[in-house]
Amino acid sequence: MSRNDRSLTLVNVLDDPIDIAEIGSDCNKQFVDQRHHSHYMMPISLRDFAARVQETFPRCKFGLGRGVSSSTRLYVYHDTSPVCMGWIGYGDFTTSQFQNPEKFAVVSRLIENGSYGWSAWQYNLASSKNIDKAAQNASRYLRPYSPEELANSYSRDCAAAYEEEISESRSSVNGKYAAVTNLNRDAGNGQALMHELVQLYKGGHIFHHASLHTAIGELVTEVDTKKDMDNTRETRMSMVCVSPDTNGKQVYAVCNVANIGDAPLYHKASGKFTFSASYTDEDLPAELVGGLSTLSILEDGQYVRGVGYRHNDSIFYVARD
Numbered sequence: 499m500s501r502n503d504r505s506l507t508l509v510n511v512l513d514d515p516i517d518i519a520e521i522g523s524d525c526n527k528q529f530v531d532q533r534h535h536s537h538y539m540m541p542i543s544l545r546d547f548a549a550r551v552q553e554t555f556p557r558c559k560f561g562l563g564r565g566v567s568s569s570t571r572l573y574v575y576h577d578t579s580p581v582c583m584g585w586i587g588y589g590d591f592t593t594s595q596f597q598n599p600e601k602f603a604v605v606s607r608l609i610e611n612g613s614y615g616w617s618a619w620q621y622n623l624a625s626s627k628n629i630d631k632a633a634q635n636a637s638r639y640l641r642p643y644s645p646e647e648l649a650n651s652y653s654r655d656c657a658a659a660y661e662e663e664i665s666e667s668r669s670s671v672n673g674k675y676a677a678v679t680n681l682n683r684d685a686g687n688g689q690a691l692m693h694e695l696v697q698l699y700k701g702g703h704i705f706h707h708a709s710l711h712t713a714i715g716e717l718v719t720e721v722d723t724k725k726d727m728d729n730t731r732e733t734r735m736s737m738v739c740v741s742p743d744t745n746g747k748q749v750y751a752v753c754n755v756a757n758i759g760d761a762p763l764y765h766k767a768s769g770k771f772t773f774s775a776s777y778t779d780e781d782l783p784a785e786l787v788g789g790l791s792t793l794s795i796l797e798d799g800q801y802v803r804g805v806g807y808r809h810n811d812s813i814f815y816v817a818r819d
Contacts, residue, residue, distance in 0.1 A: 506607065506643070506651055507582045509575050510810060512561030516572075518552065521545035537562060537572075543629075544588040547602050548572055550633040551586060555640070557744070558583075571605075574640055578741050578749075580812035581648065583640040584622075586632075591623060601625040602632030606639035645751035648813060649737035649771030650761075656735065656815040657761035659801030664731075664759075667724045674717040730804050732817040733757040737771055738786060740812050750777045752786065758815070789816035 522542040548560055551574060560572040561582070571587040584606035590598045593614070603625040614620040624635045643651075735758040739751040753771040755761060761771075777783070793808045793816065801807040807815040 507563070507573055507585070508810065509561065509573075509580055509582060510812070512563060512573055512575075512582075515559040515561050518545055518548040518560055518572075521548065540570075540572075541588050541600075543600070543602070544572065544586075547586060547588060547629060547632060550629060551636045551640070554633065554637045571603075574636075576642065578743060579642050580739065580741055580810070581643050583642055586636060586640075591620065591625060593618065593620065599627060601627050602629055604632065604635040604639055606641070608639045608641060609635075644773065645737070645739050645753050645776075646771055646773045648739050648751075649753035649755070652809050652813055653737070653755065653758070653761035653771060653815070655799065655809060656737075656801070656807040657758050659799070659807050660731075660758050663727075663801065663803055667727055671717070671720045671724050674713070674720045677713045677716070727803065732804060732819060733759060734818040735761075735806065736774070736786065736789075736816045736818055738790060738814045738816055740790075740814070748779055750782050750786070752777065754818075785818060786816055790814055 516537045518537075521537045521540045522545055552558060555574070555576070558574050558576055560574060563571065563573060563585075570589045570591075571585045573582040573585045575582040584604065587603040587605075589600050589603070591601070591603050592598050603623060605619070605622050606624075607622060609622045609624050611621050611623050614623070624639060626632045626635065733756070735755050737753045737755075739753075741749055741751070743749050752774045754774050755771045777786075789806055792802070792805050793814045794811075796802065796808045798808060798810050804817055806817040809815070
């Protein structure tokens, strides 16, 4: 992911959406409830801020993360997207060793805060003591991710799985080749490979050394297997983001890349996904229907050559002819 993708959070890793009216409503709940419903313990100011954000985005929802920071931030999202727009918070989010005044915070990949180095998450932070200014920041910076942003943010995971299979296939061939060459270096076989080369030169093509014959046979088999895999491995890939529209109807946003192997190389135009079109169940291309059907039964993070890669139940990378 790029440095501005640190705020990217999948909705399905959050707890259930919360009712912002409950924020700070009961600080006397039992400890076990506080742990599972930490919004009860959040400051009232965050409740007021969330209400202002919801005025701007009437259909948005708020969710809690599952880390130690869950008591200080609310993730903002819509049911129509598998990822959050960003998060809001109230507190001291500075890196100073001294305590600073609490502020209303907005974190989004669209923010570039020059007060922090790009390696710090605060690089994507905008904060203000004024709730009106904070509400303006939320309205300006909290934006849904486009299909292209999603495709390029997660393409590295797909490309890594794609390249891993290629690497394993190459390593297998190299291993078999090493077995052949190691035989030639073994004390007991000394000049075995040279002897066979002499026999080949004389036109016999008969490997008289049994161990070498077996090793070369395994090498030939592995080379043929790799060739078949290379011939059936599509490089063209389509990212399909599946999400409901405001009416609850499934929408398939499709982005394409010419060579998934270039996906991690963002400086190359060929490595970037570009938006193609959005479809419904009625007009989704048959090639994508077939790929999604297979990928839907895979585990998250699983890659299958000739089929594609499943990131999660909303984001798929489908191999194309």
